[in-house]
Amino acid sequence: MTHDLNEGKKLAGCTALITGGGGEIASAIARRFSEEGADVVVGDVNFEAAKATAKSITESGGQALAVLLDVSDPKSCSAAVDATITRFGKLTTLVNVAAAVTPDGTVETISFEDWNKALAVNLTGPFLMSKYAVPQIRDAGGGSIINIASQLGQIGVPKRAPYSTTKAALIRLTTCLACDHADDGIRVNSLSPGAIDTARSLRRFGTREVANKARGPLYLLRRTGTVDEIASGAVFLASDESSFMTGADLLIDGGYLAFKGGIEAKS
Numbered sequence: 001m002t003h004d005l006n007e008g009k010k011l012a013g014c015t016a017l018i019t020g021g022g023g024e025i026a027s028a029i030a031r032r033f034s035e036e037g038a039d040v041v042v043g044d045v046n047f048e049a050a051k052a053t054a055k056s057i058t059e060s061g062g063q064a065l066a067v068l069l070d071v072s073d074p075k076s077c078s079a080a081v082d083a084t085i086t087r088f089g090k091l092t093t094l095v096n097v098a099a100a101v102t103p104d105g106t107v108e109t110i111s112f113e114d115w116n117k118a119l120a121v122n123l124t125g126p127f128l129m130s131k132y133a134v135p136q137i138r139d140a141g142g143g144s145i146i147n148i149a150s151q152l153g154q155i156g157v158p159k160r161a162p163y164s165t166t167k168a169a170l171i172r173l174t175t176c177l178a179c180d181h182a183d184d185g186i187r188v189n190s191l192s193p194g195a196i197d198t199a200r201s202l203r204r205f206g207t208r209e210v211a212n213k214a215r216g217p218l219y220l221l222r223r224t225g226t227v228d229e230i231a232s233g234a235v236f237l238a239s240d241e242s243s244f245m246t247g248a249d250l251l252i253d254g255g256y257l258a259f260k261g262g263i264e265a266k267s
């Protein structure tokens, strides 16, 4: 008698395609998805980083494939979905994580190229990936799309117009896709992290200690978050535990947005 090792796991039977899969949050999501029984495809413009994520999963006994993926290129997005079907036979779950790093500045200083890059990766990327993934998820009998947005998509932020604007638009794209594909059995939600201890956020501060000292007090929980705390939210949104959730934004921000008024009152 054979025993299904994935039996009882939250994502047993899922095949997930995760963009930006070489990045820190995406690789944490990929590893957790695998631990919960999913087959995983990780796509990234940084192919070496994607391969490292896939290797860490296969070395732990999971099933993973790395693909070279530029989410701003329609052909590359289509090819990543095709590669998923070729390798695993289906796609049930799309997680859009890839995001561009854009310089801080105002409209006077942000270049046309950097503005367009933010739009192309942070917003057009999830549009294109969804375009090619939706028919496959529908064919698989339904599933879930998760768009990694940001707490900064909810508020105006000094000098971060490309990032904040594209994340706000991604939250709205999420609600529109949820409307369009509920009848296909596809739930579409966004997940908005607060500041997470990653190189992306540490590049502003240099070290984790400096980052936490500067940002911790802005959070009700007095610290920044971890990649595992975001991965937990992604597992929830991908699994049947969130079966009555679509078109929602799951805010995992240590109370940052709730506390904004507190900061005002204290200062």
Ligand SMILES: NC(=O)c1ccc[n+]([C@@H]2O[C@H](COP(=O)([O-])OP(=O)(O)OC[C@H]3O[C@@H](n4cnc5c(N)ncnc54)[C@H](O)[C@@H]3O)[C@@H](O)[C@H]2O)c1
Pocket (backbone or CB within 6 Å): 019, 020, 021, 022, 023, 024, 025, 026, 043, 044, 045, 046, 049, 069, 070, 071, 072, 096, 097, 098, 099, 100, 101, 121, 148, 149, 150, 151, 192, 193, 194, 195, 196, 197, 198, 199, 200, 201
């Ligand atoms: N780190 C944080 O504090 C934080 C906070 C809120 C939201 N987020 C969001 O979480 C996500 C992941 O953040 P992270 O800190 O892990 O970032 P990261 O920079 O480690 O990962 C981003 C990944 O996207 C890849 N990428 C960039 N352009 C791409 C493209 N055109 N096609 C495919 N891949 C591309 C990069 O190579 C990188 O591996 C992003 O969407 C980010 O906006 C992060």
